[in-house]
Amino acid sequence: MRVKLIQIAGSDQSVANIAGISYNKELSSVDRLIPFLIKNGHHSPFEHTLLTFYVEVPIFVARQIMRHRIGFSWNEMSRRYVDSEPEFDVSWHGGEGDIDFPIAGLLADIKKMYVSLNKGGLKMREFARQILPVCTTTKIYMSCNIRSFWNFQVLRNSPHAQAETRQFAKLLLEELLKREEYSVSNKYFLETLKC
Numbered sequence: 174m175r176v177k178l179i180q181i182a183g184s185d186q187s188v189a190n191i192a193g194i195s196y197n198k199e200l201s202s203v204d205r206l207i208p209f210l211i212k213n214g215h216h217s218p219f220e221h222t223l224l225t226f227y228v229e230v231p232i233f234v235a236r237q238i239m240r241h242r243i244g245f246s247w248n249e250m251s252r253r254y255v256d257s258e259p260e261f262d263v264s265w266h267g268g269e270g271d272i273d274f275p276i277a278g279l280l281a282d283i284k285k286m287y288v289s290l291n292k293g294g295l296k297m298r299e300f301a302r303q304i305l306p307v308c309t310t311t312k313i314y315m316s317c318n319i320r321s322f323w324n325f326q327v328l329r330n331s332p333h334a335q336a337e338t339r340q341f342a343k344l345l346l347e348e349l350l351k352r353e354e355y356s357v358s359n360k361y362f363l364e365t366l367k368c
């Protein structure tokens with residue numbers, strides 16, 4: 174899995190300025206205003222923000238994360254147009270009993286068949302991609318605002334989420350926490366995250 178924050182717009186200060194329209198003035202006290210907005214559920218000022226991530230994830234993780242509709246925009250690589258060799262991302266996090274299946278051999282056979290089917294233009298690519306498993310890596314640009322980002326974190330950076338999807342949510346969060354723009358907002362939104 175790969176995650177990179179490639180674009181960020183707005184800041185704690187711009188959120189505070191936008192919230193200030195209620196009083197017809199720009200509000201300068203970020204340290205008092207941002208926690209007030211978050212704790213009291215006044216989250217709409219955080220919608221005037223933007224984060225864009227480039228991500229590489231297996232399709233089964235992509236299916237889960239792309240269920241998030243509100244405040245998100247998605248663009249994904251299409252195997253109608255791309256015929257590169259597929260990469261597979263399978264992980265085992267333990268559970269009841271061990272797994273004993275020849276997964277590596279199965280995936281190698283699928284890759285071989287995909288590559289051999291994939292000769293012959295768009296129609297063959299449309300056909301070939303039907304045999305790819307959900308552990309195939311896909312590439313996505315994912316944009317969201319800070320409000321939708323934190324709704325995502327509460328649901329997906331949670332012990333209830335699938336381990337790989339939780340791992341993905343943590344990678345997103347690590348990327349954002351490297352930046353200063355939303356350090357006050359992040360501090361208070363983090364308190365809403367129970368993990």
Ligand SMILES: Cc1cc2nc3c(=O)[nH]c(=O)nc-3n(C[C@H](O)[C@H](O)[C@H](O)COP(=O)(O)OP(=O)(O)OC[C@H]3O[C@@H](n4cnc5c(N)ncnc54)[C@H](O)[C@@H]3O)c2cc1C
Pocket residue numbers: 240241242243244321324328329333334335
């Ligand atoms: C652990 C886990 C297990 C899951 N299991 C399943 C499963 O088995 N099957 C399955 O189909 N899905 C499953 N989901 C997906 C889940 O039901 C949500 O679709 C997904 O998490 C997106 O959440 P969301 O609706 O809050 O996000 P968004 O789509 O981004 O919506 C954000 C918020 O906007 C509001 N909103 C959005 N749309 C509407 C609307 N139409 N009407 C009113 N308010 C709206 C809600 O307040 C919502 O929380 C699972 C999710 C998790 C985290």
